[in-house]
Structure formats: C-alpha cells, structure tokens
Amino acid sequence: MGTITWEEFVVGVRHILAVSDSIGDGWHFRGSLEEHGGGYLAKRMDYPVAIGEPSERTLSARVATIDHDSVTEPYEIDPCSIDPDSSFRPVYGEFHVLYSLAHAVPTLYLRAWRRDGSCLEAEELWRDLTAAERRPSSDESERLRSLTQQEHPFLGEPWYHLHPCRTADMMDQIAGNDVGRVDAKRYFIRWMSTVAPLVGCPVSHHYASFR
C-alpha cells in the first residue's frame, strides 16, 4: 500500500514528539492534531559557521543533478579548499513534516537561511546541508532527490519540497515482506530515517527504539 491515514500520521507524530522531548531533539508540532491535515511537525537546525577554517568535507563528493530545477554540473569539492565567504553558508534551517491529503503520505518541506536573511537555493541545499550525511549515490537516492520549490500550504511562502508522488512506492518497497497493515510508528520512523537524512536532517537511532 505504502500510504497512511491522517490518524496513522498522528500516531507517528506523537511518537516523534515523545522521543524528541526525552532526548531534546527539538521537534515540535504546529497547528491542530484534532483537525484532519490540521498541522505539521517542525524542527529548526542551527549550522555553526566557521570563518576562515578549511572546509570540513574530507571526502571528495559529487553533487547530484537535480531533476526539476536547474541542472547543475557535477563537481568535485576540494577537501583542502578554504571557504572564501562564509556569509553564503547557511546559518539555520527548518524542516517541516506535513501530511499530504491527496497522496496519503508524509511529506518533507525545508528551507535554509543565511546570516543576511536570504534563502539557499536547491543546489546549495544539496551541497551544504547534506555534506555531513553524504551517502554513495544510488538509483534509489537519485530518484528520491526531487527537490522542487512549492508554496508551503500553511505559510504561503516558497519552500523546498520532496515530491510525495514516489513516497508510497518507496514505502511499499521498504515494507517489503511485512504482512498486513504496517504499524504506523514503524512506517513513520522508516520514512523519516530514509528521507530526512537525504536533506541533511539527521534522525537519531532513539526514534527506532520504541515501547
């Protein structure tokens, strides 16, 4: 199936909030859990800005091309390069987990800001937010990496959004041989641990240990 109901989404949300509170991970809920599609999970991440220090990217990495937005050339990041102007680097980012009513899956929105208040664009998000979470490119990752700009359904402003269309398929594959209806908590954790790190939002192993 690969999809979840709003009620199951709420079960997942409550779990995230409970664990997050106990480990101080910063996830909180905005809106109403009682109203169908009435709110979303949010988390802010601050990025320490090191001025004049060598880039932390110890592995040479290639930036994947983006499906929908402008196509970027794959390039190698020189591990010895010094960040010439750290004012372009992100200062903080926000990650929102919304429920897609149409596709009946969770969906991720993100945005990152620089010190001057300007926002990072798609290519920069891939480069800067995912440096720490770099994984070898695979077909799976490539397909998941469809970051497009969308109007945030609650805030009305441009945010970057991971397409929900493929989520159901992906979750179907991940569920694999699970029999019957997947447990809502398990679904939510699986989804989040697969998707969030792709865009630089780490998911602690604590979320996977429940009950």
Add this chain to the structure above:
Amino acid sequence: MAEDREILREIWEGRLPVCFTLATEEVSTPIAPDPFYLMVPRLTYFPLVTDKVRRHFVRCVVPEKHDNEMWLEFEKFPLKWHYPIGLIYDLLVTNSELPWQITVHFDKYPDNKLLKCPSKDVVESHLMHSLKEADALKHKNHIMALMQERDHKQLWLGLLHDRFDQFWSANRKLMEHSAEDGFRYIPFRLYAPQLTSKPFMQYLVKSIENEKRLTLEDLLQRANLNFESKGPFQVVIHGIDLPLETPLQWISEHLSYPDNFLHLCIRYSSP
C-alpha cells in the same frame, strides 16, 4: 463524462483585459515606455502569456537587469505566477475596474514570497504536479500514471497554445468516473484570506455521501469556519457567483481549472 461542452468552452475562452506598466523607479530611458495592453486567458499562467510584455519593457531598464526574472505586482501584492490568472483576479481585484492595472518589475525579485520561474519548464512541472494531486484525490487508481506521456503532453501543449480540443482530448480521461459514484474526493482549494492566515484551505470532501450528492454548501460546512461571521459572502470562481446548492460533482467536471482543481474564492460584499 462532462456533457455540457458549451460551458467548458465558455470557461476556456474567459479573458481579462490587462494594462501592464513598468514600475516608475525602474525606468532608465529618458521617456517612459507606453503601457502594454493584453487580453489574457483566465485559465492560464502569467509566464505563459507575458513574453511580449517582457520584450516591450526590458529595453527600458538598466542593462544589468536585462536577464533578470520579471515579476508582476498589483497594489503592492506580488502576483504568484503559479496561481491561474483568473484565480489571482478573483482573489485580489474587488473593485472590478477594468482593464486590470498590473505593474511590471525586473528588480528585487521577492524570492521570499514568490517561487522562481526561470523557464516554461517550471510551469509545466507545476501543472503536472497539480494534475497528479487532483488525480490522486479523484481516482483510486491513478489515471495520470496510466496515461501515456503523449497524453501528458497534450494537456501541457493544449494549455500552452490555447487549444481547447487538444487539451480536452486528454483531460476528458481525467474527468471519468463510474456513473453512480462520482469522484472519490473533489479536488478544490478554498481561498478566504479574511478568515485564515493559510494561503488556502484544502480538506477531503466526497462527491457522494450516504447516497446524497454533496453540494457547495456541504463543502463549506466541512471547513469548520464561521463564514457568516464577516457578513454576507459569495463563493466565486471564474468571476461567477456560485449558488450554494450546486452539486460538487457537476462543479468539478465543468468549472475546474486546467490543473483539475476548483479554486474557490470567498468574497465578502462589504469590506
């Protein structure tokens, strides 16, 4: 299957007269350019019909800005290009004065408010995304996924080149449903800026419930909002004041925008 084809065509041919003027602070030529008049289809998106507007004005701004993305503004509101033109008009223009006075900008793109639109590909991508969402709401087995790429292209090209027959040759498939049941859920967005800070409201509403065909009134009731609190109101789409007793299935089949969504505006009579 939509039977009132004349209505489909009338809606398709809806136009708005627009008067485009370049922002005075951006004029760099000794003489300000003439305003540019254009009839724009309600059903399409600004980036698809404003190439001429750009060509007319871009030579009057400083050369450094010649490659900048153009953006439009009405009474200080930056216009969201990803909204159909008719929706923007229904939402923002309450004085009904025509032509619609729109200001053109090339400078200081408000990228904290407006999505980027560097090319028509972005508009196509946006349309496809909306169509998939509408389809997921209407049909359990997604027709968009079963349609061939050729049909997807018919939808896009039909809209791009203003060809009703081309568009509907593919779109009729998306309007299909079993005779008794109607659509699974009605794809719609409700715009009520006087009542909520959200850009729009969207929730699940069926076409038929307990063997009763749901109406526009039923849809409003499920919003859990007191619309009357701000006074008498209308529900407007394509400039039409919709009677509340109209069945949702009919409205969805006949008055949807090309993205297959009903974009319904709540309009109050008094400010």
